[in-house]
Amino acid sequence: xxxxxxxxxxxxxxxxxxxxxxxxxxxxxxxxxxxxxxxxxxxxxxxxxxxxxxxxxxxxxxxxxxxxxxxxxxxxxxxxxxxxxxxxxxxxxxxxxxxxxxxxxxxxxxxxxxxxxxxxxxxxxxxxxxxxxxxxxxxxxxxxxxxxxxxxxxxxxxxxxxxxxxxxxxxxxxxxxxxxxxxxxxxxxxxxxxxxxxxxxxxxxxxxxxxxxxxxxxxxxxxxxxxxxxxxxxxxxxxxxxxxxxxxxxxxxxxxxxxxxxxxxxxxxxxxxxxxxxxxxxxxxxxxxxxxxxxxxxxxxxxxxxxxxxxxxxxxxxxxxxxxxxxxxxxxxxxxxxxxxxxxx
Numbered sequence: 001x002x003x004x005x006x007x008x009x010x011x012x013x014x015x016x017x018x019x020x021x022x023x024x025x026x027x028x029x030x031x032x033x034x035x036x037x038x039x040x041x042x043x044x045x046x047x048x049x050x051x052x053x054x055x056x057x058x059x060x061x062x063x064x065x066x067x068x069x070x071x072x073x074x075x076x077x078x079x080x081x082x083x084x085x086x087x088x089x090x091x092x093x094x095x096x097x098x099x100x101x102x103x104x105x106x107x108x109x110x111x112x113x114x115x116x117x118x119x120x121x122x123x124x125x126x127x128x129x130x131x132x133x134x135x136x137x138x139x140x141x142x143x144x145x146x147x148x149x150x151x152x153x154x155x156x157x158x159x160x161x162x163x164x165x166x167x168x169x170x171x172x173x174x175x176x177x178x179x180x181x182x183x184x185x186x187x188x189x190x191x192x193x194x195x196x197x198x199x200x201x202x203x204x205x206x207x208x209x210x211x212x213x214x215x216x217x218x219x220x221x222x223x224x225x226x227x228x229x230x231x232x233x234x235x236x237x238x239x240x241x242x243x244x245x246x247x248x249x250x251x252x253x254x255x256x257x258x259x260x261x262x263x264x265x266x267x268x269x270x271x272x273x274x275x276x277x278x279x280x281x282x283x284x285x286x287x288x289x290x291x292x293x294x295x296x297x298x299x300x301x302x303x304x305x306x307x308x309x310x311x312x313x314x315x316x317x318x319x320x321x322x323x324x325x326x327x328x329x330x331x332x333x334x335x336x337x338x339x340x341x342x343x344x345x
Contacts, residue, residue: 071118117342142158144276
């Protein structure tokens with residue numbers, strides 16, 4: 001099939017994914033296409049790897065550089081300014097201050113033989129753009145997306161399909177908002193957060209980051225549990241909780257029920273602030289390959305039931321809380337969509 005396409009590059013610390021969409025927003029392929037990022041080899045290696053990966057993706061899908069009308073780059077923040085990386089936890093220290101937009105743009109132009117429009121955005125924001133397009137279909141509805149995993153990614157996508165980025169490109173870092181701890185019913189001290197704040201960030205109460213602390217708390221209630229006697233590393237113990245919960249383990253179920261309630265309070269705060277029509281929940285707990293429908297439905301239902309009493313009546317009656325559907329492809333497809341939307345402005 002001929003016609004213009006828009007490429008999305010999703011850069012992770014270990015691997016980078018490539019996707020593409022057509023002018024109507026439809027994905028060229030839903031097959032995961034990824035290559036090593038090679039950050040350990042420096043900036044030039046990363047850029048060369050991205051360009052080579054785009055070329056390989058085009059060849060695999062019987063496309064050509066002449067069809068590429070724009071490229072979007074999804075890459076974690078923070079940024080010193082648009083296009084320039086700040087100090088990221090998952091990239092080498094030598095990448096601080098790197099004008100990745102200029103270098104990638106120059107490499108793309110050289111490969112394509114012409115200037116190539118290039119946009120850049122936070123990877124979480126890009127993921128929100130892709131999921132929002134599916135969630136709202138053809139309706140002009142704003143979408144909030146939350147992605148609990150090792151940390152908590154967040155995005156708010158307006159009715160124009162574009163993410164809220166903020167004055168310093170750090171908008172929607174909701175993981176580090178203060179949680180309403182008085183509603184959580186936990187004893188003991190605050191769970192610390194990797195960001196360094198000491199006010200009770202939402203992130204450790206809703207993600208893998210806080211599971212060691214939540215497990216330790218629950219083991220006080222279940223001293224005879226298998227995990228209380230296990231000599232396995234803590235990381236191995238907490239990563240077993242998801243499968244244990246799906247097998248009916250009471251301790252694991254209580255932990256994920258707590259995390260769903262914590263997420264529900266967070267959703268209520270954000271819906272009060274942003275008034276979206278749809279809330280999309282992504283992350284590993286919504287992964288169809290490793291979680292059961294019953295597990296996902298229980299998690300989402302608990303979020304909704306926790307959030308609802310704290311919403312305005314009209315929001316309570318209309319808000320939808322649904323699972324993400326694109327999985328690992330969301331950020332690359334979202335980056336391509338941002339490039340498409342920017343080409344229309």
